[in-house]
Amino acid sequence: MEMPKRIRIGDLLVHTKLITQAQLEIAVEEQKKTGRKLIRILVDLNFVPEDDLLKFLSKHLRIPLLDLKFYHYDKKIISKLPEAQARRFKALVLAEEPNGLVVAMVDPTDLFAADEIRKILGRPTLISLVKESDLMNLMDTAYRRTDEISNLAIELEGQLNQGVDFNLSDLDDIDSELDAPVVKLLQNLFEDALRMRASDIHIEPDEKILRIRQRIDGVLQEQIVKEKRIASALVMRLKIMSGLDISEKRLPQDGRFSFKAISGAVDVRLSTLPTMWGESVVMRLLDQSQGIRKLAELGMPEVIRERFEMLIQKPNGMILVTGPTGSGKTTTLYSALNELNSEEVKIITAEDPVEFRMPRINQVQINTKVDLTFSKVLRSALRQDPDVVLVGEMRDQETAEIGLRAAMTGHLVLSTLHTNDSVSTVLRLIDMGADLYLVAAALRGILAQRLVRRICIHCSKAYQPTAAEMIWVKNIARNKQEEFSAAQYQQGSGCSKCNNTGYSGRIGLYELLEMDDALVIALRANDPSKFEASVRALTHFETLGLCGLRYATQGVTSLHEVFKVAAESDVEQSHVDHNV
Numbered sequence: 001m002e003m004p005k006r007i008r009i010g011d012l013l014v015h016t017k018l019i020t021q022a023q024l025e026i027a028v029e030e031q032k033k034t035g036r037k038l039i040r041i042l043v044d045l046n047f048v049p050e051d052d053l054l055k056f057l058s059k060h061l062r063i064p065l066l067d068l069k070f071y072h073y074d075k076k077i078i079s080k081l082p083e084a085q086a087r088r089f090k091a092l093v094l095a096e097e098p099n100g101l102v103v104a105m106v107d108p109t110d111l112f113a114a115d116e117i118r119k120i121l122g123r124p125t126l127i128s129l130v131k132e133s134d135l136m137n138l139m140d141t142a143y144r145r146t147d148e149i150s151n152l153a154i155e156l157e158g159q160l161n162q163g164v165d166f167n168l169s170d171l172d173d174i175d176s177e178l179d180a181p182v183v184k185l186l187q188n189l190f191e192d193a194l195r196m197r198a199s200d201i202h203i204e205p206d207e208k209i210l211r212i213r214q215r216i217d218g219v220l221q222e223q224i225v226k227e228k229r230i231a232s233a234l235v236m237r238l239k240i241m242s243g244l245d246i247s248e249k250r251l252p253q254d255g256r257f258s259f260k261a262i263s264g265a266v267d268v269r270l271s272t273l274p275t276m277w278g279e280s281v282v283m284r285l286l287d288q289s290q291g292i293r294k295l296a297e298l299g300m301p302e303v304i305r306e307r308f309e310m311l312i313q314k315p316n317g318m319i320l321v322t323g324p325t326g327s328g329k330t331t332t333l334y335s336a337l338n339e340l341n342s343e344e345v346k347i348i349t350a351e352d353p354v355e356f357r358m359p360r361i362n363q364v365q366i367n368t369k370v371d372l373t374f375s376k377v378l379r380s381a382l383r384q385d386p387d388v389v390l391v392g393e394m395r396d397q398e399t400a401e402i403g404l405r406a407a408m409t410g411h412l413v414l415s416t417l418h419t420n421d422s423v424s425t426v427l428r429l430i431d432m433g434a435d436l437y438l439v440a441a442a443l444r445g446i447l448a449q450r451l452v453r454r455i456c457i458h459c460s461k462a463y464q465p466t467a468a469e470m471i472w473v474k475n476i477a478r479n480k481q482e483e484f485s486a487a488q489y490q491q492g493s494g495c496s497k498c499n500n501t502g503y504s505g506r507i508g509l510y511e512l513l514e515m516d517d518a519l520v521i522a523l524r525a526n527d528p529s530k531f532e533a534s535v536r537a538l539t540h541f542e543t544l545g546l547c548g549l550r551y552a553t554q555g556v557t558s559l560h561e562v563f564k565v566a567a568e569s570d571v572e573q574s575h576v577d578h579n580v
Helices: 009-015 021-034 038-044 050-061 083-089 111-121 132-143 146-161 181-195 230-242 302-312 329-340 374-384 397-408 422-431 436-442 467-485 517-524 528-536 544-553 559-566
Strands: 091-097 100-105 125-129 198-205 210-216 219-225 253-261 264-275 278-287 317-322 347-351 362-365 388-391 412-417 443-455 460-463 489-492 503-514
Touching (some): 009 021, 050 125, 083 111, 091 132, 111 125, 181 210, 181 230, 181 253, 181 264, 230 278, 302 329, 302 443, 329 347, 329 412, 347 374, 374 397, 388 397, 397 436, 412 422, 422 436, 436 443, 443 489, 443 544, 467 544, 489 559
Parallel strands (some): 100 125, 317 443, 347 362
Antiparallel strands (some): 091 100, 198 278, 210 219
């Protein structure tokens, strides 16, 4: 497509009365001082609404105006234009048509940029107009520093091949030796992970490549680095930052360190594991700048939140938060402690590890190397006159029994268990060897939770469940089928805002089981089936799946995410359409 002849865009805007002559003169003077684009200056000075200006340019330049929020992009096509040139010209290659490549530009009147892009691509271009903020957001998502990471990996590999000896022990301060490729590479990894809201970074050496993966909204996304030799340099640097033994490569090690990001301080919890092709590293990112969230900010259904707040205000008893690893149990417990934390309340925690530092709370780090176990800390904590005790995890019979006895003697005990739901948590305590009478007398409530992905609000659309999925809905809803049989459901189609996944962010699903007299009697009968039947008979008890269905009817999450949580067996789950 041939670009229109050069025009005086300012004069045309004045002629069409979108701006005045005086406004144009002010914008031109600003352009002379700063060298910025006239179009951007007019918008920033609020002389003309950006949407009106874009529509005007699209009409008079006879080029399409694209809305990138709903545009499906292909990373392979976008990569045809190198990131450096894309950012310089504020342009992206969006699609490949028979008669050329579709190129989105913020300023299509920049004929020099259009000519340079055409030369770089070596093909005809079909120029389109886009909003600058949308293009920059898509650019950050699409490129994600992958080129920079790859280039730094190549540079580091080259120096290793030349026999350059990296004295990594001198790089204790991440702000020092900024020219070292290994430090720059790690900085880019962390910055990319924070921008994508990743919870974990995985560095995994393979036979011939290095895999770098990030867990975003609970799902891993992978980047392949061909320069496998750099893995040892990265691992050594991370070990030094974590205070680990760099000479020990045969045994797993755990450590932590902090670094400063734009948003604030970030704690990193690091774990190494020796594998066939080198040491694998997993880093959990804990953004301290966000602080401890209030219970009201976690997204709990209001009824469950109010009942849970009443439970934690009780003077004694045990309250358990359950779920698999990464389900948000620690976040919930910290929020509960935040509610209880006051000058009148003494709180002691035993954690492995301490993830967030809280004022006024006595937090103890478990250290098995010196036999500082949960049970030993819990015993000592009870002699420190606490009102509230948090035990990071009920790992064995001894810890469970000490915690239950503490709950019976005037202490509020909070802890976690790795179980699937609230009902199985009670049975799990008994299986661990805890005395039945202790569980029945001390346990006050169990909050089971999971995290599911939120549907992206920018590409959400109506979804009609299949017949098989409606069977699932009925099974989950049980005696509340009428509420969900005619409900409207949503799914994300994928867009630039959500990296084409259809999801953005996560929300918790919760089920709260409060022990009442009927449940205590059923529990003391030592009959699991009778106890479960008593739970199901409770009118106020709702399962994780039911909580998920309510979110699905509200368009918060998809049925597929709910089915993943509520599936009772892999066989049944296989009948669900995973393309929901």
